[in-house]
Amino acid sequence: MDFKDYYAVLGVSESASPEEIKKAYRKLARKYHPDVSKEEKADEKFKDVGEAYEVLKDPEKRAEYDQLRKYGAKGDGSFDPPPGWQSASGFGGGGYTEADARQFSDFFEEIFGGGRGAAEGFGGFGGRRQSMRMRGEDVHSRLALFLEEAYQGCDKQVSFNVQEVNDQGQLVQRRKTLNVKIPAGMKEGQHIRLKGQGAPGIGGGDAGDLFIEVEYAPHPHFTVEGQDILVTVPVTPWEAALGATITVPTVTSKVSLKVPKGSSGGRKLRLRGKGLPGKHPGDQIVVLQIVMPDRHSEKAEELYKELAEEEKQFNPRSKLHV
């Protein structure tokens, strides 16, 4: 088991005052709150910070921890509690963080116990458990879809953990896997509810629901804005100048598109109804990008010179007053 340096987690010294510890905790809790932070592993860091504060805010636990810290400082980062170690302070739960010890690390449990023991103590309801009726917990999860999947609808496998009470009355984790039919046109941030697919109820109570929030995986060519799908399509200067019918990709196939004569780079052309499907389907918006060949032939250069001569009255920088 790895030793957890709670002082390092909160970024405070061993001699930090309770006020300093509280201040550091508050700052880091805001920084790593999973609803606020986009940092990688924010969830883990938030839990670490909560766990560290749970110990260091409490003088008794802190004193015990300090003792163990001296003992546990082996240098290789590993840790074993002294034989026969038993915490005097234990884990009461609640307090400032209203911490749920089930979330804490093995290290915490080894030192202060209580956490998972309390969860398993669910069986302690004993006889009452039979008569107690409780709805199962809802489960919330996220599902990343490729744009093609969101566009066409798809079958996706979703796996998640549910908590349930086994025959011995213990609270256990069970891995559940469902095949979910995702309808076409699901948007990023949209939620799906699967009734009764969350944790099972207790004592005949209803099962909880599974809620899935949809996310999009980034696409190499397309971006999504509301119901519309945007794609940048390169055209040659002569296609832009003379107009042309070009082939452009859609999410699932390709279509012909008429580029109007005299189009500038950045011009947006709309393909009606080719955006995300739905009650009001979106459009596909094609953004033109004028590109040059890597090199021109001598003849092409001559033709450009002729063109330059012919169009010399045109100043593309007139808005810049130059």
Place this chain on the structure above:
Amino acid sequence: MTRHDKSLTVELSDTAGTFSLHEICERGGCHAEFVIKLVNYGVIAPVEETTESRQWQFDLQTLARLRKAMRLQRDLKMNLPGLAMSLELLDEVQDMRRELDRLHRQLEQFMEKP
């Protein structure tokens, strides 16, 4: 102890299900008073705004928002005005992050040689 179930195919029956005030409180694990306060502060809103809270219906996104509000209040000890402002700012940040990401990718496509 972990045991695996068989995979089970589920069809989506309702992507647009709603909850009554009682149901959303049960799901969110909070008191009706808290939900009413959040509605009054404009943090969440029923699908159709009526003065009679018993007739309120909330959609799935609102449940997710209620849960987020509860986590923030529990973990960061926020009062309601602070919570309302934080959620609004977080929404704005999320919209801006998405927009920024979209614009970055568009710009990359625009700059890259075909």
